[in-house]
Amino acid sequence: MTLEEAFLLDTLRCRFKYLREDSGLTQQEAAHHLDVPFTDYLLYEEGEHLPDVLTILHAAALYKVSVDYLLGQTETPHRDF
Template sequence: MSIEEAILLDTLRCRLNFLRTKNDYTKKDVADKLNLPLDQYETYEAGESLPSILELIDIADLYLITLDYLVGKTEN
């Protein structure tokens, strides 16, 4: 894994956790809203794997945020 990939995983892990807790969702709530198995979503929030681009779009839509924010390209 490259340093860029490690940074992306860590940023995504932090943002997913922040957004979920900010919205008072459980991991199961988010997994259900994204139509994902809970264990798959948990790997994203643990920083163990990356969602597909379609899943990233669904996550951004769920929280009404941009993909740029989600992957750490912007702070807004």
């Protein structure tokens, strides 16, 4: 695993968990909203597996944040429309 991949996994892990908790969702509820198996969602929050592009897009829509924020490209969570 490259340093960039490790950084991305860690960033997504942190953002998925923070946004889920901030929204008051359980891991099971988040998995349901994102239409992914619960076991896959657990791996995202553990930083063991990268979500696919559609899951990242769904997460951005669910939490009303930008994809750039989820990927760690910005610290500003708001989407610009």
